[in-house]
Amino acid sequence: xxDQSNPTSNVIIKTPSQIAGMRVAGKMAAxxxxxxxxxxxxxxxTDELDRLAYNMIVNEQQAVPACLNYKGFPxxxxxxxxxxxxxxxxxxxxxxxxxxxxxxVTVIKDGFFGDTSMMFExxxxxxxxxxxCKIAHECLWVGINLVKPGxxxxxxxxxxxxxxxxxxxSVVEEYCGHGVGLAFHEEPHVMHYGxxxxxxxxxxxxxxxxxxxxxxxxxDIKVLPxxxxxxxxxRTLSAQWEHTLAVTETxxxxxxxxxxxxxx
Ligand code: MF3
Ligand code: CO
Ligand code: CO
Numbered sequence: 001x002x003d004q005s006n007p008t009s010n011v012i013i014k015t016p017s018q019i020a021g022m023r024v025a026g027k028m029a030a031x032x033x034x035x036x037x038x039x040x041x042x043x044x045x046t047d048e049l050d051r052l053a054y055n056m057i058v059n060e061q062q063a064v065p066a067c068l069n070y071k072g073f074p075x076x077x078x079x080x081x082x083x084x085x086x087x088x089x090x091x092x093x094x095x096x097x098x099x100x101x102x103x104x105v106t107v108i109k110d111g112f113f114g115d116t117s118m119m120f121e122x123x124x125x126x127x128x129x130x131x132x133c134k135i136a137h138e139c140l141w142v143g144i145n146l147v148k149p150g151x152x153x154x155x156x157x158x159x160x161x162x163x164x165x166x167x168x169x170s171v172v173e174e175y176c177g178h179g180v181g182l183a184f185h186e187e188p189h190v191m192h193y194g195x196x197x198x199x200x201x202x203x204x205x206x207x208x209x210x211x212x213x214x215x216x217x218x219x220d221i222k223v224l225p226x227x228x229x230x231x232x233x234x235r236t237l238s239a240q241w242e243h244t245l246a247v248t249e250t251x252x253x254x255x256x257x258x259x260x261x262x263x264x
Contacts, residue, residue, distance in 0.1 A: 011179055011187045013205035018112070019246050019253075022181050022207060026114030026244050026255030028061045029107040032077075033118055034258055036105075040120040042097045046079040049103065050090035053077045057107055066106035066113060066184050073228060078104040078117070082129075085172055085213050085221050085230040085238040097123035100133055102240045106184065113180050115209050116256035117242040128216060128237055135167045136214040136239035139192070141264035143210040147245055147252035151202050157194025160212050170219035172238070175230065177209040180244055202247045207255070211242030 014022065032053050039052060054076040057065045065076035073089070080088035080102040081095070088102075095101060104117035119133040139160045146156050164171050177190030188200050192212040217236030224231060232238050246253045254263075 011200065011206060012182060013203065014181055014207050014246070015205070018181060019205070019207065019255075021110055021112035022114060022244065022246065022255050023253075024114075025063070025107050025109040025112040026116070028057070028063055028109055029105045029114035029116045029244075030256045030258045031061075032056055032105045032107065033103060033116060036103055037120065040095065040101070040122060042123045043094050045092050045094050046081075046088070046090035046101075047075075047092055049079060050075045050077050053105060061107065061109065064108040066108050066115070067104075070184065078102070080104070080229070080238075080240070082237055083232045083235045085215070085232060086175055086240060087228045087230050089226060089228050095122045098126045098129060099123075100129040100237060100239060104240075104242065111182065113182070113184055113244075114256055115180050115184070115242060115244050117211065117240060119239050119241060132169065132214065132216045132237045132239040135164065135169050136212060137241050138264060139163050139171075139212040139214055140210055140241040140243065143192070143212065144243060144245065144252060144254065145264075147202060147210075147247060148250065149202055149204055149247060152197055153188060153190055153200045153202070154194040154198030155196050156210065157191040157199070158196045160210075161193035164212070164214050170215045170217070172213035172215060172219055172221055172230075174221055175213060177211045177242070179206070179208045181207040204247050204249050206247045207245065209242050209244050211240055213238055213240045
């Protein structure tokens with residue numbers, strides 16, 4: 001996700017051939033998540049998951065892991081565990097029973113970007129872990145299901161925030177979805193909170209992510225001294241799901257939909 005401090009520039013409307021390129025990159029990012037899902041078990045380290053992702057992207061897909069060396073990020077994927085909100089750095093810590101972990105994969109293929117993330121529950125699920133993963137997932141789909149020409153980004157943010165708060169959860173405000181496609185982070189910023197009717201009016205050919213970060217406790221976050229890992233200040237669990245989307249004439253195409261993934 002992007003922070004909100006970037007200078008503004010214009011939203012790039014993609015051509016059908018650019019969207020076709022993004023479809024390929026999006027499918028590759030989704031395929032990496034499916035591959036990793038087979039390996040999420042107590043005892044595996046996030047470095048091992050990172051290595052599996054790197055090898056698949058570079059050797060099989062002949063593509064580029066967008067995170068690696070992005071603004072100095074040292075790994076190919078982000079792995080954010082439990083109270084980590086986003087941008088967790090893979091390392092030698094083992095996943096353990098009851099952990100929840102977000103894995104965020106961005107692939108560049110032929111210059112086009114696909115960006116997607118999902119939650120995994122490690123071993124035996126916990127009540128709180130399952131709850132925050134489910135609510136964050138619902139928040140993503142509440143947003144996706146609104147996307148069509150004429151809807152505003154404020155409509156989407158409003159609906160996501162309403163769903164989170166209805167369930168006594170909070171929305172992280174410092175990080176948001178973003179335009180994506182020809183670059184990792186393009187205009188616009190896609191806030192996961194907002195007011196109905198405000199903000200950019202969606203048009204066919206716009207491509208962006210929705211990637212709400214939802215906390216079981218308060219919305220406040222801080223960045224750890226590693227300069228990357230974002231955590232909840234109150235150390236409550238946080239969950240996030242992300243898809244890359246294209247606005248079509250009539251609605252939305254989900255460019256990072258996984259084979260067999262159910263729509264909510
Ligand atoms: N994939 C993240 C996003 O959804 C960005 C990760 S940037 C990194 O926008 F440097 F932390 F990898
Ligand atoms: Co993103
Ligand atoms: Co991402």
